[in-house]
Amino acid sequence: xxxxxxxxxxxxxxxxxxxxxxxxxxxxxxxxxxxxxxxxxxxxxxxxxxxxxxxxxxxxxxxxxxxxxxxxxxxxxxxxxxxxxxxxxxxxxxxxxxxxxxxxxxxxxxxxxxxxxxxxxxxxxxxxxxxxxxxxxxxxxxxxxxxxxxxxxxxxxxxxxxxxxxxxxxxxxxxxxxxxxxxxxxxxxxxxxxxxxxxxxxxxxxxxxxxxxxxxxxxxxxxxxxxxxxxxxxxxx
Amino acid sequence: xxxxxxxxxxxxxxxxxxxxxxxxxxxxxxxxxxxxxxxxxxxxxxxxxxxxxxxxxxxxxxxxxxxxxxxxxxxxxxxxxxxxxxxxxxxxxxxxxxxxxxxxxxxxxxxxxxxxxxxxxxxxxxxxxxxxxxxxxxxxxxxxxxxxxxxxxxxxxxxxxxxxxxxxxxxxxxxxxxxxxxxxxxxxxxxxxxxxxxxxxxxxxxxxxxxxxxxxxxxxxxxxxxxxxxxxxxxxxxxxxxxxxxxxxxxxxxxxxxxxxxxxxxxxxxxxxxxxxxxxxxxxxxxxxxxxxxxxxxxxxxx
Numbered sequence: 001x002x003x004x005x006x007x008x009x010x011x012x013x014x015x016x017x018x019x020x021x022x023x024x025x026x027x028x029x030x031x032x033x034x035x036x037x038x039x040x041x042x043x044x045x046x047x048x049x050x051x052x053x054x055x056x057x058x059x060x061x062x063x064x065x066x067x068x069x070x071x072x073x074x075x076x077x078x079x080x081x082x083x084x085x086x087x088x089x090x091x092x093x094x095x096x097x098x099x100x101x102x103x104x105x106x107x108x109x110x111x112x113x114x115x116x117x118x119x120x121x122x123x124x125x126x127x128x129x130x131x132x133x134x135x136x137x138x139x140x141x142x143x144x145x146x147x148x149x150x151x152x153x154x155x156x157x158x159x160x161x162x163x164x165x166x167x168x169x170x171x172x173x174x175x176x177x178x179x180x181x182x183x184x185x186x187x188x189x190x191x192x193x194x195x196x197x198x199x200x201x202x203x204x205x206x207x208x209x210x211x212x213x214x215x216x217x218x219x220x221x222x223x224x225x226x227x228x229x230x231x232x233x234x235x236x237x
Numbered sequence: 238x239x240x241x242x243x244x245x246x247x248x249x250x251x252x253x254x255x256x257x258x259x260x261x262x263x264x265x266x267x268x269x270x271x272x273x274x275x276x277x278x279x280x281x282x283x284x285x286x287x288x289x290x291x292x293x294x295x296x297x298x299x300x301x302x303x304x305x306x307x308x309x310x311x312x313x314x315x316x317x318x319x320x321x322x323x324x325x326x327x328x329x330x331x332x333x334x335x336x337x338x339x340x341x342x343x344x345x346x347x348x349x350x351x352x353x354x355x356x357x358x359x360x361x362x363x364x365x366x367x368x369x370x371x372x373x374x375x376x377x378x379x380x381x382x383x384x385x386x387x388x389x390x391x392x393x394x395x396x397x398x399x400x401x402x403x404x405x406x407x408x409x410x411x412x413x414x415x416x417x418x419x420x421x422x423x424x425x426x427x428x429x430x431x432x433x434x435x436x437x438x439x440x441x442x443x444x445x446x447x448x449x450x451x452x453x454x455x456x457x458x459x460x461x462x463x464x465x466x467x468x469x470x471x472x473x474x475x476x477x478x479x480x481x482x483x484x485x486x487x488x489x490x491x492x493x494x495x496x497x498x499x500x501x502x503x504x505x506x507x508x509x510x511x512x513x514x515x516x517x518x519x520x521x522x523x524x525x526x527x528x529x530x531x532x533x534x535x536x537x538x539x540x
Contacts, residue, residue, distance in 0.1 A: 165366075203367060203490065205493075
């Protein structure tokens with residue numbers, strides 16, 4: 001039996017999403033993304049000349065700065081920076097502008113659950129706004145495992161803390177709306193079904209994790225349709 | 238794209254070491270096509286692992302873990318503190334991971350390594366998620382005194398798979414931990430009973446004479462794998478990690494439940510088959526690590 005969630009949503013219902021681009025005027029690209037009460041602002045500056053000391057100069061370099069809402073920068077922020085940097089590195093075309101650095105600054109405006117997910121979506125929208133060439137978009141979703149073993153999507157902070165475990169999953173966004181026949185398949189699965197990033201908390205069985213992956217994929221296709229529609233409508237005619 | 242023919246010709250004239258430095262990816266792919274790695278391991282095998290308990294005599298619990306060349310030293314120091322009001326009968330654990338400059342040529346003094354806070358946070362999350370330690374066991378007097386365990390892990394040699402070695406050394410240090418005996422003195426404060434007083438008459442009864450070791454339930458074990466095209470390489474060295482950037486860390490506990498599936502981005506996507514393969518490799522590794530830990534602990538008991 002599926003029990004009611006606190007805010008009356010069904011298990012696979014996402015919170016109201018809103019995405020606004022070009023919100024900051026000095027930044028080369030910016031976006032604000034909110035899912036329910038969680039709101040994140042992302043700004044992109046770049047490409048700028050030069051790379052950091054230990055980075056490969058034959059490729060473009062991505063730098064992420066995460067600013068929490070309150071408090072000092074600690075280990076949590078460093079971990080988010082690393083995850084965001086690696087996720088965005090896999091979607092940007094790094095060979096186009098070698099020996100340059102693109103900086104992405106993420107500012108947390110409010111945290112009500114699924115913060116990393118919101119930040120990844122905001123950073124992608126900001127990269128689009130800046131015109132940085134991307135291979136495909138990254139669509140992030142948070143799947144939470146409830147007591148009965150069923151999966152609920154897009155939890156609030158209270159739900160995250162109460163639940164047995166949750167997983168942040170990032171999938172690639174498909175380039176075309178309808179997959180043509182003979183599109184790139186890897187072992188019988190289309191490319192869009194691979195995960196770019198996965199971060200889990202709490203204990204779950206392996207089957208429950210695979211169930212989360214399935215639900216996450218289904219939700220990410222809906223989310224990527226929404227993204228494509230909302231981002232396309234803001235392009236100049 | 239490069240000059241595949243040129244490197245093919247060069248390889249016959251060049252020394253192996255030079256080819257390894259100049260064309261690292263091609264060097265590894267030549268090996269992978271024969272299902273072997275440069276250090277002669279098959280793709281799914283981890284490096285030799287050793288554990289030594291009690292490496293730091295002054296700490297209350299310590300362990301030295303080596304996976305191949307990666308070496309981690311973990312030490313636990315216990316201190317009495319007042320528990321917080323929200324959880325008056327629970328102690329707490331503070332985990333810190335350090336990468337001193339000795340471990341790798343990339344780490345310089347004064348500028349902390351980028352990986353250190355990330356692995357530190359991953360370790361705290363994994364140990365608290367897995368429920369290995371019951372914080373209520375760290376309580377002394379409810380509401381007034383509880384143990385704070387400071388776990389410090391030092392990386393002495395960073396040769397890939399840092400998280401695996403760090404988790405193993407942390408688990409071994411907690412297994413080795415001997416909680417010091419304390420007693421309640423007249424002022425109502427907890428003080429440590431020193432070992433030499435045992436012969437003389439004790440004025441006060443020790444508060445925790447019987448409970449000296451922690452019970453560890455569902456111990457987490459981890460394995461890091463690298464995904465490259467269709468290959469899955471278990472337990473990478475630092476060289477493999479720098480060339481093939483997609484790493485997946487799977488943490489399973491002793492009852493095969495998934496504590497963490499950590500894939501922080503990377504150019505290669507993980508499909509369901511890759512997920513299941515990584516989990517299968519980790520299950521094998523869990524059995525190996527359980528044996529090593531049990532052998533090391535029983536070796537200590539005999540002493």
